[in-house]
Amino acid sequence: MSMDFAPPKYAQVMRAIQERIESGEYAPGDMLPSETQLVRELGVGRTTVVRALQTLAMQGWIEREHGRGSFVKGRPESGADRVRPSLSTAEQGENADSLVEVTRVPAPRHVSRLLGVAERTPVIVRKRVARQSGVPSAVETVWIPLEIAVGTDLDKPEPLRNGIRRHLQAVKHLRFDHITERVSARRPTKEEAELLGSSNPVLGVLATVHDPAGAVLLAMSLALPGSLHELEDVFKVS
Amino acid sequence: MSMDFAPPKYAQVMRAIQERIESGEYAPGDMLPSETQLVRELGVGRTTVVRALQTLAMQGWIEREHGRGSFVKGRPESGADRVRPSLSTAEQGENADSLVEVTRVPAPRHVSRLLGVAERTPVIVRKRVARQSGVPSAVETVWIPLEIAVGTDLDKPEPLRNGIRRHLQAVKHLRFDHITERVSARRPTKEEAELLGSSNPVLGVLATVHDPAGAVLLAMSLALPGSLHELEDVFKVS
DNA sequence: CATAACCACTTGTGCGGACGAGTTGGCGGA
DNA sequence: TCCGCCAACTCGTCCGCACAAGTGGTTATG
Incomplete structure (x- = not known):
């Protein structure tokens, strides 16, 4: 029974x-x-x-x-997962406030490299501003190839309430398998500086999202003001 | 046999x-x-x-x-270990060129926090410049409590040929167990800018080195010019 | 023809027993 | 007293066997 x-x-x-x-x-x-x-x-x-x-x-x-x-020995430490800015960007839901613009533009050189497409191939750009208690805390620019965006709401200027990953999963059954992320320090671009309200140095994050086969689904470029973000990591020696 | x-x-x-x-x-x-x-x-x-x-x-x-x-399935991927700037700093051997200065100063506030000692406690400072093909590629400032430095060559202005970790291991049998590292973006300090020959934004790395019991052995602050360094990381989603 | 029963195969889990080898403490002999 | 040996404990590995349970194809049955 x-x-x-x-x-x-x-x-x-x-x-x-x-x-x-x-x-x-x-x-x-x-x-x-x-x-x-x-x-x-x-x-x-x-x-x-x-x-x-x-x-x-x-x-x-x-x-x-x-x-x-x-x-x-005690409860094993989980390896203290680092915060992954690109992952938050993929998960975060959007609202009318955060979404800055959605456009279709020819891919600039560095983006075409990331996506593995020819330069000037048209791609969708979603630009968003993340805020923490009202203060702009990051500018997130997401680049999506047309083949991926077609049949989804990614190319529409309405906020995606459930975030990019869940939307692609629900509508096209695309699975995010792994992400490669490159972090550096740079000055914000003019537009980023305006949106952030400061031109102090930012952490520049370039990330590509891959499906299980390794193909690139989309790319993103984040600007995180250095005064607001610290990426922490704990690791064993040798 | x-x-x-x-x-x-x-x-x-x-x-x-x-x-x-x-x-x-x-x-x-x-x-x-x-x-x-x-x-x-x-x-x-x-x-x-x-x-x-x-x-x-x-x-x-x-x-x-x-x-x-x-x-x-195939050979498992090792998780593509990220580059750890603080680890290189601990391992790297010094030479007359790279060592800028070795002094004894009262710990400033932020360092005393990292080391877990009272503010203005005297500590040893080793300042070094890392170069890649002659070009300054990082300014590394290492802060060492006196108790750790005593009996070692860490407080002497001579280069440590084998690097800090091996020296402490050999002379005092101190084991580096794990390191916590915090990365942000900032402007270089005046001195860093001089040593680097540029005041463009840098990746600021603050790290503490711990022994197996979790006690802090030393702290370091690194300035990595954003134009020369990218920290890459690959990770699985969910 | 569709379906159910069956069979041959696979991996998952579990038992008892056996032997090897490292560690520790006690006991007896020198 | 000191030292070496040995017994009793520990974990490490390996075996043969057993049965459960999932899968896929074949065969018998309605």
């Missing part, structure tokens, strides 16, 4: 141990019960316990030392 | 399959031999084959589909 969908036992063992770590019952540095003890306590085979422990070790929850035991 | 150090069998199975993928014998999309076939071919138990295949799947070499088979 019951749905009776049981996760595999080794996963249950993992969960049990993770919960004890998170609750503090097993503190960092503590030795875990030995495999044999866990077998008795949990009523499963050693194969199962070992599989659970080895997976936890791979994920960084515990450390295993041959001949000594298994030791708690 | 022989050293006769044999890696575990499951690792040998993994290697065998990886090699066949890299050689092209198994092309992306191909179905791998079934577990039973591998058992017969390689003369090991199914447990061993399964462990190898499941590990390969976790690492992204292959995909496994219940009831259908295992399929080649």
Whole structure:
């Protein structure tokens, strides 16, 4: 009668141990019960316990030392995902305020390079201003090839409430697979300076969005005022 | 007689399959031999084959589909490690040309924050200029607490041939565990502008280096001219 | 002809047992 | 006292077997 969908036992063992770590019952540095003890306590085979422990070790929850035991390390840090400005730009919903203009122009040289099309091929440009509590905090310029934009609302001057990624996903089933992003420092262009209300240095982000096959779906150029944005990153040495 | 150090069998199975993928014998999309076939071919138990295949799947070499088979995906991409300017600064060897000055000064406010010491605590400052084919490409200012610098050559105005990390490792057995890095855009300071020969916008990098316990070993502030540096990053969506 | 049952294949999970090897502490002999 | 050996513990690997469950093609049935 019951749905009776049981996760595999080794996963249950993992969960049990993770919960004890998170609750503090097993503190960092503590030795875990030995495999044999866990077998008795949990009523499963050693194969199962070992599989659970080895997976936890791979994920960084515990450390295993041959001949000594298994030791708690703590909840693994997720690698502290960096903030990805281009990803926010792809996700962010638009409103009448943020959308500056939508035009169709021949692709300038640097954009045609990013999109992999011939120079001066017509492309759609969506220009937007992101604001934080009213203050302009970024100018986002998105370049979309016509083949991609056709049949969507990307070339229409109305705000996309759900953002670019969700719109393309819903209307044309296009999947954003990965993004390459290049960050530098530069002066804002004249237009960016006007929209931002300042010509102080900006972080210039150039990004291309790719589908699973690696083809470029669209490109974007962001101007983030240096006084408002810091991109933080934590990483292990060697 | 022989050293006769044999890696575990499951690792040998993994290697065998990886090699066949890299050689092209198994092309992306191909179905791998079934577990039973591998058992017969390689003369090991199914447990061993399964462990190898499941590990390969976790690492992204292959995909496994219940009831259908295992399929080649290809060599997993390493996540395309981003360039870490602060890491280069820690590793880079110095020479008479690059070292600008080594002084002892009271920590200014923002540095004392980074180092977690009281304002105006004396600290060592090493200032260097990185060059690429003669052109100044970065100004690197490193701030080191006295406790760390004592007993090392960090407070001496001679170039450290092997770089800061290796020097601290060799002399005081201090291990660099992780680094947090914050990137922004700003104008260079007057001194940076002089050393760089330009006052165009720079990427400003503030970084702190931590030991395994999380304690701050040193801090650094880098000025990378925007016209010379792009930080590239590739990442998966969602 | 459409459908259902069946079969041969695949991977997923689980058990018990076995042996190897590293670690630790205690016990006895020198 | 000091040192070496050994037993008892730990994890690492491997095996054979078993059964569940998903997939795809063939065959029997209505």
